Amino acid sequence: xxxxxxQLFDLPETCELNIDALAVAYRxxxxxxxxxxxxxxSESEKLLAVQQSSYLNEAYSTLKSPLKRAxxxxxxxxxxxxxxxxNDLSMELxxxxxxxxxxxxxxxxxxxxxxxxxxxxxxVQEKLHGRYQDFSDxxxxxxxxxxxxxxxxxxxLYKLLAEIESGEEQRLEY
Amino acid sequence: MALLQIQEPGGKTAxxxxxxxxxxxxxxxxxxxxxxxxxxxxILPDTDGDYLLxxxxxxxxxxxxxxxxxxxxxxxxxxxxxxxxxxxxLGKSLTELKTQNKYLPYKFDESRSDTSPAIVxxxxxxxxxxxxxxxxxxLAKRAEQCLKGPLDGTVITVPAYFNDSQRQQTRDAARLAGxxxxxxxxxxxxxxxxxxLDSKDQGNIVIFDLGGGTFDVSLLSLQKGVFEVLATGxxxxxxxxxxxxxxxxxxxxxxxxxxxxxxxxNAQLLQIANAAKHQLSFDESVQLSFDDWSASLSREEFxxxxxxxxxxxxxxxxxxxxxxxxxxxxxxxxVMVGGSTRMPVVRxxxxxxxxxxxxxxxxxxxxxxxxxxxxxxVLIGNKPADSFLLLDVNPLSLGIETMGxxxxxxxxxxxxxxxxxxxxxxxxxxxxxxxxFHVVQGERELVTDCxxxxxxxxxGIPPMVAGAAKIKVSFQVDADGLLSVAAQELSSGTKAEVxxxxxxxxxxxxxxxxxxxxxxxxxxxxxxxxxxxxxxxxRQLISAIANARSVDESLLPIDESxxxxxxxDELEAALIDAGSNQIHxxxxxxxxxxxxxxxxxxxxxxxxxxxxxxxxxxxSQ
Numbered sequence: 001x002x003x004x005x006x007q008l009f010d011l012p013e014t015c016e017l018n019i020d021a022l023a024v025a026y027r028x029x030x031x032x033x034x035x036x037x038x039x040x041x042s043e044s045e046k047l048l049a050v051q052q053s054s055y056l057n058e059a060y061s062t063l064k065s066p067l068k069r070a071x072x073x074x075x076x077x078x079x080x081x082x083x084x085x086x087n088d089l090s091m092e093l094x095x096x097x098x099x100x101x102x103x104x105x106x107x108x109x110x111x112x113x114x115x116x117x118x119x120x121x122x123x124v125q126e127k128l129h130g131r132y133q134d135f136s137d138x139x140x141x142x143x144x145x146x147x148x149x150x151x152x153x154x155x156x157l158y159k160l161l162a163e164i165e166s167g168e169e170q171r172l173e174y
Numbered sequence: 175m176a177l178l179q180i181q182e183p184g185g186k187t188a189x190x191x192x193x194x195x196x197x198x199x200x201x202x203x204x205x206x207x208x209x210x211x212x213x214x215x216x217i218l219p220d221t222d223g224d225y226l227l228x229x230x231x232x233x234x235x236x237x238x239x240x241x242x243x244x245x246x247x248x249x250x251x252x253x254x255x256x257x258x259x260x261x262x263x264l265g266k267s268l269t270e271l272k273t274q275n276k277y278l279p280y281k282f283d284e285s286r287s288d289t290s291p292a293i294v295x296x297x298x299x300x301x302x303x304x305x306x307x308x309x310x311x312x313l314a315k316r317a318e319q320c321l322k323g324p325l326d327g328t329v330i331t332v333p334a335y336f337n338d339s340q341r342q343q344t345r346d347a348a349r350l351a352g353x354x355x356x357x358x359x360x361x362x363x364x365x366x367x368x369x370x371l372d373s374k375d376q377g378n379i380v381i382f383d384l385g386g387g388t389f390d391v392s393l394l395s396l397q398k399g400v401f402e403v404l405a406t407g408x409x410x411x412x413x414x415x416x417x418x419x420x421x422x423x424x425x426x427x428x429x430x431x432x433x434x435x436x437x438x439x440n441a442q443l444l445q446i447a448n449a450a451k452h453q454l455s456f457d458e459s460v461q462l463s464f465d466d467w468s469a470s471l472s473r474e475e476f477x478x479x480x481x482x483x484x485x486x487x488x489x490x491x492x493x494x495x496x497x498x499x500x501x502x503x504x505x506x507x508x509v510m511v512g513g514s515t516r517m518p519v520v521r522x523x524x525x526x527x528x529x530x531x532x533x534x535x536x537x538x539x540x541x542x543x544x545x546x547x548x549x550x551x552v553l554i555g556n557k558p559a560d561s562f563l564l565l566d567v568n569p570l571s572l573g574i575e576t577m578g579x580x581x582x583x584x585x586x587x588x589x590x591x592x593x594x595x596x597x598x599x600x601x602x603x604x605x606x607x608x609x610x611f612h613v614v615q616g617e618r619e620l621v622t623d624c625x626x627x628x629x630x631x632x633x634g635i636p637p638m639v640a641g642a643a644k645i646k647v648s649f650q651v652d653a654d655g656l657l658s659v660a661a662q663e664l665s666s667g668t669k670a671e672v673x674x675x676x677x678x679x680x681x682x683x684x685x686x687x688x689x690x691x692x693x694x695x696x697x698x699x700x701x702x703x704x705x706x707x708x709x710x711x712x713r714q715l716i717s718a719i720a721n722a723r724s725v726d727e728s729l730l731p732i733d734e735s736x737x738x739x740x741x742x743d744e745l746e747a748a749l750i751d752a753g754s755n756q757i758h759x760x761x762x763x764x765x766x767x768x769x770x771x772x773x774x775x776x777x778x779x780x781x782x783x784x785x786x787x788x789x790x791x792x793x794s795q
Contacts (some may be wrong), residue, residue: 023397027397027398027402029780030400030563031400031563032779032780033779033780034563034565034653035592035653036552036553036563036564036653039357039555040327040356040714041718041722042715042719042764042765042768042772043715043765044765044766044769044772044773045718045722045772045776048772048773048776049776050592050650050652050653051594052776052780053592053653054592054593054650055594057589057591057592057593058593058594058595061589061590172492173489
């Protein structure tokens with residue numbers, strides 16, 4: 001299948017995606033190609049169904065996640081997101097990340113830290129929201145080198161968010 | 175003269191031949207079989223009108239095994255040879271089993287302690303797969319009598335939280351019982367289907383499934399007939415049995431000495447405990463007695479004794495909600511499944527946590543089998559295919575061991591299946607030509623905390639400096655939740671593949687051997703059977719292709735159409751008197767020549783679905 005993920009769902013190639021439209025298109029397509037539709041079909045059809053259905057799942061999970069979607073959009077525009085250039089990341093950003101991480105590590109390991117974690121989470125989410133908008137603007141203007149720099153920053157922020165959340169989980173004893 | 179067949183106008187299926195398909199709930203305590211009878215799906219009873227088949231098998235010397243209620247008496251009389259709750263043994267080692275349950279009244283073949291647990295009975299050594307197969311056979315026979323014909327396909331349910339080994343062994347048991355498995359279906363998903371089909375509901379549903387030996391929580395979103403599992407969690411070693419053990423422990427602690435042989439005492443204790451537990455679902459307190467000892471147990475006390483078990487289940491609910499990024503208020507319905515949800519302690523705790531009364535209007539013992547029966551009817555093609563669709567997830571993360579005994583997750587838990595994911599690895603030493611892989615399943619960072627699924631090696635890597643080789647490892651999980659893994663060195667194309675078989679299980683050879691053994695006395699039967707199986711497979715393929723051609727003949731160039739016709743004719747001719755090997759070879763050939771046609775049909779299907787999608791969007795704007 002040569003269609004890219006956006007074309008597969010017949011959606012515009014942009015990071016500001018209508019998630020509801022994506023979900024509707026996904027369910028529609030999956031209703032056609034899922035292996036359950038081929039339970040009594042020939043082996044070659046069964047095999048194809050597994051492949052198509054897997055591809056759809058991969059496409060859906062990529063476009064559903066804001067960060068993965070951003071990365072995919074860059075890759076589609078021939079940007080190598082695997083390589084991080086020293087110049088891509090400002091000293092300022094790195095220092096800020098180190099500070100935030102230290103803050104996270106120094107919080108007490110019990111439930112008393114939950115309020116601080118919550119406020120830290122809000123800060124990070126706000127920052128993420130703003131930078132995602134910037135990313136969207138850059139890609140909208142087809143300024144992909146700039147978008148790549150913002151993308152790496154988004155990676156940092158999402159990683160941090162995940163760490164805050166797992167910190168919450170540990171303290172809530174999930 | 176034979177009547178001419180006329181195709182239904184506009185229908186995608188060429189003919190509506192009703193095929194016999196059943197749903198089987200292979201439970202820890204009880205098993206059921208359900209099938210579509212004149213429109214609605216019903217549980218099939220035995221000749222006495224009983225629906226539940228106790229999952230108990232009693233092996234006897236020189237006589238066929240007793241299965242179900244006939245075997246029940248043996249639990250006390252003949253505890254060593256009467257096997258119950260065997261589902262808890264699937265995919266586990268003997269050592270694991272013994273740490274989980276000290277009330278096991280069986281003799282084990284200790285020499286096999288690190289492989290599959292082997293139980294010594296008067297009828298020889300029995301494996302959990304064989305015991306499960308005996309239960310499946312009994313259910314299949316019941317269904318064939320009820321439906322008056324051989325079964326074309328079955329859907330067997332498994333706990334959503336079953337790992338790969340447990341799923342493989344369930345499939346192996348079905349194979350041993352001679353069943354054609356259309357799909358392994360997760361129990362909670364089956365329950366959602368049973369509840370969800372009549373109502374055109376939309377929303378989020380939590381399925382709380384506490385059975386005899388396993389516990390599952392699944393969170394599903396239902397939209398326009400598509401059931402999408404958002405997250406699932408659970409414990410394959412937590413169930414109603416554990417509530418029995420708690421009471422048995424409580425009794426044992428108050429007994430002064432044990433007089434009889436330990437097996438019998440354990441079995442008796444468990445029976446008393448089980449009866450008391452059931453009574454407590456109706457009464458505020460219950461009187462227990464054993465020999466000259468007697469005491470009463472109140473509901474309140476029982477709640478205290480089982481507090482840990484109950485809070486474990488609620489914790490799992492929290493975990494699942496968090497995985498799906500939803501909160502308690504987002505949940506529209508809670509469905510209770512499994513006999514153990516009859517316990518008031520459990521119902522109350524669930525209602526309190528979700529702040530909502532759970533649904534209990536379908537019998538919690540039957541709801542899974544009904545859902546499986548509905549799905550079987552759809553999969554075999556008796557129902558219109560677009561009626562509903564189930565999108566399930568893999569319950570546990572799958573990964574590879576890397577340096578330092580760490581786990582690199584390739585497919586995280588709650589990923590929608592089927593799925594294919596690949597990751598690249600490299601060599602550690604200069605000139606390294608062999609790489610060994612260890613496939614594991616679980617959520618922890620360390621290999622030792624995860625379950626080992628398989629080990630395999632990739633040989634013939636061209637010698638290079640360390641870190642230069644690129645080895646791509648691909649994981650594929652199919653719609654049954656079963657994993658296969660392949661590794662390939664990218665510069666040379668050297669390949670290694672493994673269909674993951676449980677480390678604590680039986681390899682393919684052992685299954686073949688067991689199949690062989692079960693037909694030992696009748697070699698001819700064996701060949702007759704495999705011919706019959708091959709013939710069924712061949713007829714299915716021929717009818718699938720005829721179907722496809724009646725709809726999409728336009729996609730077939732004349733030469734290709736001719737090649738397919740020849741292959742169909744050859745296969746049909748072989749059905750008259752050929753052996754199973756020849757039939758299989760011709761099936762292969764037909765699959766091969768029709769492969770391109772199938773691919774074009776699939777592309778067209780996608781294009782059509784997209785077109786339909788675009789029209790919808792235009793209308794709604």
